[in-house]
Amino acid sequence: xxxxxxxxxxxxxxxxxxxxxxxxxxxxxxxxxxxxxxxxxxxxxxxxxxxxxxxxxxxxxxxxxxxxxxxxxxxxxxxxxxxxxxxxxxxxxxxxxxxxxxxxxxxxxxxxxxxxxxxxxxxxxxxxxxxxxxxxxxxxxxxxxxxxxxxxxxxxxxxxxxxxxxxxxxxxxxxxxxxxxxxxxxxxxxxxxxxxxxxxxxxxxxxxxxxxxxxxxxxxxxxxxxxxxxxxxxxxxxxxxxxxxxxxxxxxxxxxxxxxxxxxxxxxxxxxxxxxxxxxxxxxxxxxxxxxxxxxxxxxxxxxxxxxxxxxxxxxxxxxxxxxxxxxxxxxxxxxxxxxxxxxxxxxxxxxxxxxxxxxxxxxxxxxxxxxxxxxxxxxxxxxxxxxxxxxxxxxxxxxxxxxxxxxxxxxx
Numbered sequence: 095x096x097x098x099x100x101x102x103x104x105x106x107x108x109x110x111x112x113x114x115x116x117x118x119x120x121x122x123x124x125x126x127x128x129x130x131x132x133x134x135x136x137x138x139x140x141x142x143x144x145x146x147x148x149x150x151x152x153x154x155x156x157x158x159x160x161x162x163x164x165x166x167x168x169x170x171x172x173x174x175x176x177x178x179x180x181x182x183x184x185x186x187x188x189x190x191x192x193x194x195x196x197x198x199x200x201x202x203x204x205x206x207x208x209x210x211x212x213x214x215x216x217x218x219x220x221x222x223x224x225x226x227x228x229x230x231x232x233x234x235x236x237x238x239x240x241x242x243x244x245x246x247x248x249x250x251x252x253x254x255x256x257x258x259x260x261x262x263x264x265x266x267x268x269x270x271x272x273x274x275x276x277x278x279x280x281x282x283x284x285x286x287x288x289x290x291x292x293x294x295x296x297x298x299x300x301x302x303x304x305x306x307x308x309x310x311x312x313x314x315x316x317x318x319x320x321x322x323x324x325x326x327x328x329x330x331x332x333x334x335x336x337x338x339x340x341x342x343x344x345x346x347x348x349x350x351x352x353x354x355x356x357x358x359x360x361x362x363x364x365x366x367x368x369x370x371x372x373x374x375x376x377x378x379x380x381x382x383x384x385x386x387x388x389x390x391x392x393x394x395x396x397x398x399x400x401x402x403x404x405x406x407x408x409x410x411x412x413x414x415x416x417x418x419x420x421x422x423x424x425x426x427x428x429x430x431x432x433x434x435x436x437x438x439x440x441x442x443x444x445x446x447x448x449x450x451x452x453x454x455x456x457x458x459x460x461x462x463x464x465x466x467x468x469x470x471x472x473x474x475x476x477x478x479x480x481x482x483x484x485x486x487x488x489x490x491x492x493x494x495x496x497x498x499x500x501x502x503x504x505x506x507x
Contacts, residue, residue: 118410118430119187120207122159122501126456126469127414128428130367131355132301134291136465136503137191140205142353143289143303144239144251147193147203152505158190159467159501167214167446167493169480171221178220183213198243205237205253214444223266225485226444227273233259237287247294253287257308257348263444270332272321283310283348301355307377308348315342317388333389340388346381349374355412362418367428369412375405375435401484408435414454422461426469428454434478441480441491448475448493456499463506469499 118129121138131142138157139146147155163185170177193203213230216222239253263276285308292300319327319338327338334340355369381401389396414428434447441447456469477492 117163117185117187117209117497118432119161119163119497119499120189120209121157122161122456122467122469122499123426123458123503125161125471125497125499126426126428126454126458126467127367127416128369128412128430128452128454130357130369130412130414130428131303131353132291132299132357132367132369134299136505137193137203137205138189138501138503140191140193140203140239140253141189141207141235141237142355143291143301144203144237144253144287145241145249145289145291145303146301147201147239147251148195148199148241148243148249149291149293149299150193150195150201150505153195153507154505155193156191156504157501158188159499160186160188161497161499162186163495163497165473165493165495167443167491169220169222169443169489169491171489173488174221176221178217178222181215181217183215185213201241201243203239203241205235205239207235207237208233209235214446216443218266221489222443222487224268225265225442225487227264227266228262229264229444230262231260231445233257239287241291247292249291251287251289251291255285255287255305255308257283257285257310259310267319267322270319270322270326272319275318275320276315277318278312278315280314281310281312283308285309285348297359299355299357301353303353303355305351305353307350307374310346310348312342312344315344316340317342317385331389333387335387341386342383342388344381344383347377349378364417365415367412367414367416369410369430371410371412373408373410373435375407378403378405378435380404403436404440405435406437408433416458422459424458426454426456426458430454438479439481439483441478441482441487442485443487443491446491446493448478448491450475450495463504465503465505467499467501467503469497469501471497473497 120141134149137155167180189207191205215228236256237253241251243249259281260279285306289303352372357367359365385397391398412430416426452473454471458467473495475493480489
């Protein structure tokens with residue numbers, strides 16, 4: 095019987111943390127300025143740098159928001175020259191944050207975000223159907239934090255990171271005459287964040303932040319074969335049982351992330367921000383899946399499958415600006431370049447990634463203690479050749495994406 099190929103997609107989208115997998119949608123105001131981080135006007139800074147909450151001007155600050163993420167990927171096979179497009183539903187990432195100044199020197203906060211909430215849906219009969227037909231990803235990040243302010247210009251902050259994820263993946267197994275669903279709704283992991291926030295002058299903010307690697311553990315995964323004859327399911331070549339189900343476990347590190355950001359106020363109304371992000375993707379070299387019974391592996395123990403990733407470290411460069419059009423109305427613009435963490439020969443259609451230039455814009459208006467922010471971003475991914483020998487997947491791929499955001503802030507006391 096032909097070996098069933100289970101690819102790196104299983105947990106890649108839930109576990110991955112940068113490049114094309116990690117959509118930068120953790121603050122509406124930040125997105126409008128290229129998703130830069132050195133801003134302390136409200137609690138939305140909590141996700142970016144826990145030390146920043148010490149410099150929020152109010153004792154209590156709350157920030158909430160959401161996005162509509164619209165994306166499409168097109169693939170053309172080099173063998174047939176036929177093209178296929180994804181039919182992705184609109185993604186709806188959300189975020190919420192709260193910060194409270196306990197004393198003049200000590201602040202506490204909580205950030206909740208959904209950094210991975212998209213769905214990639216290909217036609218059931220497309221050329222890569224044995225790799226993926228549909229991949230739905232959801233995740234939640236919970237970050238409680240505390241910050242200590244040394245003096246008027248320097249603070250330190252630490253956060254604990256608890257991550258919870260879900261993946262639901264469908265693919266065809268045409269050699270068996272059916273489909274395979276991979277599902278895990280209880281993958282978890284933990285890590286920490288560390289940051290320093292500096293205000294050496296009234297015109298300059300400097301943010302330095304580190305987010306640790308997180309070991310995500312999937313211990314309750316379930317693989318389900320549908321439409322496959324019982325004789326095949328129970329055969330020695332597959333060995334999953336008459337119900338077509340088998341459990342699996344897996345572990346994968348979320349890579350660490352370094353961020354340096356600064357904001358300079360050129361005039362009382364005009365500021366410019368810039369960020370540099372570095373993602374340690376080289377540690378993500380493979381994904382190991384351990385099945386309970388299914389003989390689908392490629393190791394000496396046929397229940398263990400190892401899929402190569404061979405990612406490289408990736409960088410993101412960001413620059414944004416804000417100008418106060420009136421005392422209450424702010425106009426914002428930005429641009430950033432996001433590197434893909436893998437080469438053409440490792441391209442995977444389950445979680446497609448591209449080098450991308452992104453243009454952003456937005457507005458913010460203050461109604462006393464309440465603020466309303468709007469943002470939009472248009473991504474221009476670079477088309478790439480696909481030459482993945484491991485998956486026998488070759489062709490050309492291109493993509494487009496657009497993001498819209500609406501956020502609210504409340505500052506009191």
